[in-house]
Amino acid sequence: MKIVPVEDFDLRREVEYGTPEQNAAAKRIVQDVKQEGDAALLRYTEELDRTKLTASGLRVTEEELKAAYTKVEPSFVEAISAAARNIRAFHEREKRNSWMDLQPDGSILGQIIRPLKRVGVYVPGGKAAYPSSVLMNVIPAQVAGVPEIVMVTPPATGGKEGINPYILVAAAEAGVHEIYRVGGAQAIAALAYGTETIAPVDKICGPGNIYVALAKREVYGAVDIDSIAGPSEIVVLADEQADPEFVAADLLSQAEHDEMASAILVTPSRQLADAVAAEVKRQLESLPRRDIAAASVEGYGAIIVVETLKEGISVVNRLAPEHLELMVQDPMAIVGLIENAGAIFLGAYSSEPVGDYFAGPNHIIPTNGTARFSSPVDVDDFIKKSSMIYYSKEALLKNGEAIMELARGEGLEAHARAIEVRLKREIERRD
DSSP, X not given: OOEEEGGGSOOOOOXXXXXXXXXXXXXXXXXXXXXXXXXXXXXXXXXXXXXXXXXXXXBOOHHXXXXXXXXXXXXXXXXXXXXXXXXXXXXXXXXXXXXXXXXXXXXXXXXXXXXXXXXXXXXOXXXXXXXXXXXXXXXXXXXXXXXXXXXXXXXXXXXXEBOOHHHHHHHHHHTOXXXXXXXXXXXXXXXXXXXXXXXXXXXXXXXOOHHHHHHHHHHBTTBEEOOOOOOOEEEEEEOTTSOHHHHXXXXXXXXXXXXXXXXXXXXXXXXXXXXXXXXXXXXXXXXXXXXXXXXXXXXXOEEXXXXXXXXXXXXXXXXXXXXXXXXXSOHHHHGGGOOSOSEEEESTTOOHHHHHHXXXXXXXXXOTTGGGTOOOOOGGGGEEEEEXXXXXXXXXXXXXXXXXXXXXXXXXXXXXXXXXXXXXXXXXXXX
């Protein structure tokens, strides 16, 4: 793992927009499914996923969900159930209620909060299965009160025939029963526009490959989307007290996701930097996903040596990482100085996988430095708000002239006259 001084490290980010060929392919698939429905959906499933299906075979049956339980360990069911409880408890605290405020003049102002009606969750099936992502997408939507949640996932997971049973068990434990075996850009199009078999949704969430990301961008506007997620990333800010074995293990926990994942250590200790570099090399040797993690470390990993911890905090805020670990002697003393991070893990025992799987906060977190202006997925992502205005006669008489002044200042006479006719009516009544 390369060790570099901060002045030699490029902090700029590039968002993945895909090649022109990838963009054209995603656009073509989306348009075909929009126009042809199930026919295009089935055609692309056979062509891209090497799976021949009929329209009646798209939906996963209840029998398949029950059978999935026989293919996983009871300990996994127990663990996923416990994680679901923790995630649900955390997101319950995020709920907000509609409100109204009665003004002294009799006007009532307020906000009406309603859940979205139907949400689509995409669960990837490429290099690995991610049942935890099922919980992180579904549970906040349920807590928000979304009545219809539909899940799509490729018909084959990790190159193996059939949907990974761990994904199906996670869906069942989360309470999802409308599931379709379809993936890629074609699944995103089906969710956005609907087909003869799959009804359209109001919002699509969940990560996927570049074609899924480009398809989400293509359908945005017809439906809402969560984000265009980039590769996973972790930054560890550590001082000389940190355990190099812990730090290296946490860096690799993200590097094994993807060859483009980013794992970075920021430290004022050259001694720790050297020790972590050696540990990363040692731990890589026995890692099952060694090739992926090694490519990530080589291409996007770094150990940045700074002069002081204060300078390290400045680097972290500029990086705005998805995951940030504070492996310092007193993390509580500096957490208030962290301005940009998707999720912050404090102390030696708050390893990033604790948040990925079990603690309760959502693990769908802004990437590519977008933590500067965006947040993890939460209950608010699955609600919509309507402003409510009941203006009393007294209020309009008091403020009507000011409203007309503002309207005419913008050159919108009809706006002003809509107020004026009411004011004149009240004057006539008084006369």
